[in-house]
Amino acid sequence: MPPVLEFQDISKSFDRQSVLRDFSLSVDPSEFLTLLGPSGSGKTTLLRLAAGFERPDNGKVVLRGSDVTHLPPYHRRVNTVFQNYALFPHLTVAHNVAFGLRNLKLSKVEVHSRASAALDMVQLANLSDRLPHQLSGGQQQRVGLARALVMQPEVLLLDEPFGALDQRLRQQMQQELKAVQRRLELTFVFVTHDQEEALSLSDRIALLHEGRLDQIGSPDQIYNWPASRFAAEFMGIPNIFPLSGTKPEGVGTRCQLKTGETFLVTSAANGNQARFLAVRPENIRVSRASLPHGKSNNVIRGRVRQARYLGSSILWSVEANHLTWAASEVVNGGTDMGSVSLEDEVFLSWEPSRGVLLA
Amino acid sequence: MDKTGSPTKGLLTGTPQRNSRVWFLPAFLWLFLLIAVPLAFVFLLSLARRNPAGETDWVLGISNYVRALDPLYLWIYWRSLLLALATTLICLVLGFPVAHFIAQQPSARLRNLLLFLVTLPFWTSFLIRTYAWILLLRTEGIINNALVALGIIQQPLPLLYNNFAILVGLAYAELPFMILPLYTALERIDKSQIEASSDLGCTASQTFWRVLIPLSRPGIIAGVVLVFVPSVGAYLTPDLLGGAKSIMAGNLIQNQFAVVRDHPFGAAIAFVLTVVVLALLAVSHRTTREHTELRLL
Numbered sequence: 001m002p003p004v005l006e007f008q009d010i011s012k013s014f015d016r017q018s019v020l021r022d023f024s025l026s027v028d029p030s031e032f033l034t035l036l037g038p039s040g041s042g043k044t045t046l047l048r049l050a051a052g053f054e055r056p057d058n059g060k061v062v063l064r065g066s067d068v069t070h071l072p073p074y075h076r077r078v079n080t081v082f083q084n085y086a087l088f089p090h091l092t093v094a095h096n097v098a099f100g101l102r103n104l105k106l107s108k109v110e111v112h113s114r115a116s117a118a119l120d121m122v123q124l125a126n127l128s129d130r131l132p133h134q135l136s137g138g139q140q141q142r143v144g145l146a147r148a149l150v151m152q153p154e155v156l157l158l159d160e161p162f163g164a165l166d167q168r169l170r171q172q173m174q175q176e177l178k179a180v181q182r183r184l185e186l187t188f189v190f191v192t193h194d195q196e197e198a199l200s201l202s203d204r205i206a207l208l209h210e211g212r213l214d215q216i217g218s219p220d221q222i223y224n225w226p227a228s229r230f231a232a233e234f235m236g237i238p239n240i241f242p243l244s245g246t247k248p249e250g251v252g253t254r255c256q257l258k259t260g261e262t263f264l265v266t267s268a269a270n271g272n273q274a275r276f277l278a279v280r281p282e283n284i285r286v287s288r289a290s291l292p293h294g295k296s297n298n299v300i301r302g303r304v305r306q307a308r309y310l311g312s313s314i315l316w317s318v319e320a321n322h323l324t325w326a327a328s329e330v331v332n333g334g335t336d337m338g339s340v341s342l343e344d345e346v347f348l349s350w351e352p353s354r355g356v357l358l359a
Numbered sequence: 360m361d362k363t364g365s366p367t368k369g370l371l372t373g374t375p376q377r378n379s380r381v382w383f384l385p386a387f388l389w390l391f392l393l394i395a396v397p398l399a400f401v402f403l404l405s406l407a408r409r410n411p412a413g414e415t416d417w418v419l420g421i422s423n424y425v426r427a428l429d430p431l432y433l434w435i436y437w438r439s440l441l442l443a444l445a446t447t448l449i450c451l452v453l454g455f456p457v458a459h460f461i462a463q464q465p466s467a468r469l470r471n472l473l474l475f476l477v478t479l480p481f482w483t484s485f486l487i488r489t490y491a492w493i494l495l496l497r498t499e500g501i502i503n504n505a506l507v508a509l510g511i512i513q514q515p516l517p518l519l520y521n522n523f524a525i526l527v528g529l530a531y532a533e534l535p536f537m538i539l540p541l542y543t544a545l546e547r548i549d550k551s552q553i554e555a556s557s558d559l560g561c562t563a564s565q566t567f568w569r570v571l572i573p574l575s576r577p578g579i580i581a582g583v584v585l586v587f588v589p590s591v592g593a594y595l596t597p598d599l600l601g602g603a604k605s606i607m608a609g610n611l612i613q614n615q616f617a618v619v620r621d622h623p624f625g626a627a628i629a630f631v632l633t634v635v636v637l638a639l640l641a642v643s644h645r646t647t648r649e650h651t652e653l654r655l656l
Contacts, residue, residue, distance in 0.1 A: 053554055073557040080558045086551035090573045099569075100559030151559065 002065065004029045004187050005050060005078075005155050010059035012045055019045050020211040023059070027155065030185045032178070034198040036222075037208035038234065043191045046208075047157050050189065051080045064154055074103070079148035081158040085140040087132040087147075094119070094128035097146045104151075118146040121180060138169045145177070149184070156181075158190045162197070174201055195235055199223060207231055224280070225267065229358050232278040238326040239279045240358070246274050252352055259321050263298040265355035274357035281328035283354035286316050286340055291347045299349045300325070304342050314338045318348055398633070405626035415622060423627035432611065436632065439608040440639075442522065442597075443590035446529040450537040450586045451579070453530070458541035458578075459571075462548075474542065477535050485532065489599050492528050493519060496600070520602035528596040533589065537582040544578025545571075584640065591636055608632050 003026035010023040020042040027033050035043035048054045049061055052073035061069045068076050079100070087096050098115040106114070119125045122142035132140055141161055148156055161177075162170045178201055181188050192198055198205050199219040207214040207222060209230045215222060226232040232240050246255045252266030255277055263277065291299045302320025314337070316327045325348055329338050340346050406419040426432075461473045480488060495501050496518040503515035518524060552574070556566040572579070594609030601607070608628065615625030 051554075051558060053557075072562075073554070074560045074562055078558075080555070082551050082555060084549070084551055086549065086555040088552060088555070088570060088574075090576075099556070100561075103560035103565070147555075147559070 001029055003027055004064055005189065006060075006062040007046065007049070008060040008062060010046070010049060010056045010061070012042075012049065012054065012056050018211060020049075020056070023211065023213060025206055025213060025216070027187060027189055028204075030187055031203040032181050032188045032190065032201055034190045034192060034202040034205045035208060036192060036195060036198040036205050036234075037214075038193055040210075041208040042211040043193075043208050044159055047080070047159050047189065047191050050155065051078055051157055052076050077154045079151045079153040079156055081141075081144050081148050081156065081161045083160045083163050085132070085137075085144045087140055087143055089132050092129050092131055093124060093135070093143050096132065096143055097128075097150055099147060100151045114150050118150040121149065122146045122176075137165055138173060141165070141173065145180075149180070149186075153186075155187045155189055158188060160192050161190075163192075170197075177201070207234065209234075225356055226278065227359060229276050229278075232276070232356065232358055237278045237280055237356075239281065239284070241277045241323060243275055243277055243357075246272060246357070248272075253357065255355075255357065257323075259323055261300060261321060263355060264352040265357055266352040267355060267357070273359055276358040278356040278358055279350050279354060280356075281315060281326040282313075284325065284327035284348050284350045286318065286327045286329060286346050286348055288340055288344060288346055291349050296351070297349050298352060298355070299347055301345065301347055304340055304344045304346055307338070307342060309337075316340065316346075318346060320348065401626045401633075402630055404623055405630050407623040409621045409623055423624045424631070426624060427627040427631050432628065435606060435611055436608050436635065438522075438605070439591050439593075439632075440635070442525055442529070442607060443587050443593075445526055446533060446590045447537075447583055447587045449526065449530040450534050451583065454534055454537035454541055454582065458538045458545055461538075461542055462545040470546075474539070477538050480535065485595070488532070489528055489596060492524070492531070492600060496524050496527070519600065520605075522601070522605050524600040525593075525597050525605055525607070528600045529590050529593055532596065533586040536585040536589075540581035540585065541575065541578045544575040544581075548574050580643075583643075588636055588640075592632060
């Protein structure tokens with residue numbers, strides 16, 4: 001199916017600072033795509049280019065096959081949910097939601113029914129006569145969502161909509177949002193810097209780094225198989241070690257750390273140009289018993305220096321050959337404090353299929 | 360107590376104040392002594408009478424009011440109100456784009472500079488500025504000379520000593536009082552609300568009427584009041600720039616006090632004027648309720 005929204009070779013600078021460079025991306029119909037990245041990576045700019053609040057210096061924005069690059073926002077069939085809600089303070093909830101409908105030349109009956117349906121969908125029907133300042137943050141954001149949804153846009157753009165909410169409310173709103181998206185089969189483009197949010201909501205994640213598309217893939221792919229050092233760091237992998245060289249070995253690659261150790265990695269990507277090795281802590285086992293180092297297992301010996309109790313797991317910091325490895329161990333609650341202790345000499349092991357080679 | 364029911368905090372200490380009402384006293388005294396009392400005195404004076412020797416007879420009656428409501432004078436009040444209204448509208452139409460432009464500037468320094476320029480006229484004497492208008496508007500004045508020299512007109516235009524000149528003079532004098540409150544209100548408006556309006560399908564003009572104007576309403580009201588009220592009672596501008604046929608209520612009152620020396624009658628006119636303006640303000644205050652887009656839902 002043709003993409004519903006496309007960015008083609010977009011470049012954009014502000015005050016001579018380049019924010020996006022030759023950026024291209026396609027958004028598929030009915031997908032929940034998240035633009036993920038640190039501040040300044042260009043993700044909000046991209047959203048604003050799609051909405052029409054900015055024009056690119058170069059490149060095109062294409063909506064359902066039509067070039068909308070130079071169309072003003074009011075001529076584009078996209079709508080935005082703003083981070084600070086941007087509700088109209090002088091209008092009630094009902095009038096806020098119906099605001100855009102007036103521009104569609106609908107009958108009074110249809111305006112009323114569409115607005116009511118939208119309010120029902122965000123569970124605010126009973127507050128329709130309130131003014132924005134009488135609502136909580138979560139309620140205000142729901143109004144903002146209803147106001148945009150009621151316009152039935154081709155793409156809904158959401159700019160860190162839950163940024164100002166507390167953790168529990170955030171998670172609740174995330175679930176509600178996902179349910180709405182699934183139900184309406186709308187295309188959502190969602191901007192966030194929170195990787196957990198991105199992982200839990202998205203069909204695909206586009207990882208942005210300094211105005212470029214670093215990696216795009218499913219949450220599983222981005223989480224388990226980051227392609228670059230930036231991606232691995234951003235997705236929270238602490239074990240990233242520079243390599244001095246790689247060599248094909250069997251179906252995989254034997255890589256050598258700058259500090260000398262060698263490991264076998266059998267995951268698919270980046271065999272020859274790899275510069276770093278990354279392994280997720282949850283994929284590393286820690287034990288006092290010695291383990292064989294060989295084709296089915298990568299093992300390294302070290303000493304436990306730190307322990308971080310995280311509730312459902314313990315994060316061990318193990319010093320091995322002047323490097324610090326992080327290994328995560330699930331604990332069973334109660335008084336389970338893990339299988340090793342501080343200052344123990346331990347063996348870390350991980351399977352070759354769990355290593356990630358980074359460019 | 361503030362609106363949420365919690366005790367008000369002291370301005371300098373931040374701790375809850377129990378007898379915060381006491382702090383209203385200075386403002387209340389000021390209002391009372393400098394406004395209510397003089398107004399009461401004016402009213403009292405208006406009930407008195409001027410005797411043939413030119414002094415005030417404290418024989419109270421309403422004869423001055425009967426005279427003040429004579430059709431001759433009513434016409435002058437009416438014209439004063441119309442001129443003030445016209446001045447207000449001119450200031451609104453001219454001032455809004457200026458205030459909006461200034462509020463849009465991203466650089467705070469530029470904004471402050473522009474605001475300074477708006478208030479710059481106040482650094483010179485109002486009298487001198489009004490005389491400058493005479494130089495501009497005279498039959499042999501700068502404007503007429505330029506237009507004749509350029510061949511745009513043959514005969515000089517009557518730009519002075521009429522209602523037109525009064526309007527020009529008043530609008531010019533009052534414009535900053537419209538621009539500044541408008542700017543304050545516009546500057547407060549959240550840019551994302553304007554973007555949201557555009558996002559939801561409103562063209563620039565629709566956003567202007569449906570979002571910008573309602574949100575800047577406090578500024579508009581403040582500006583209108585600050586321009587309209589002084590304009591109704593204007594004295595110097597119509598005196599210098601207006602002709603004999605365009606005297607305003609202010610001139611009338613001044614005439615009674617300074618020339619004719621009928622203070623009680625002057626006081627009566629002044630009081631009528633005050634009441635009319637207050638009544639207008641009260642009516643406008645009541646009708647500017649939250650005007651939502653009621654028709655639709």
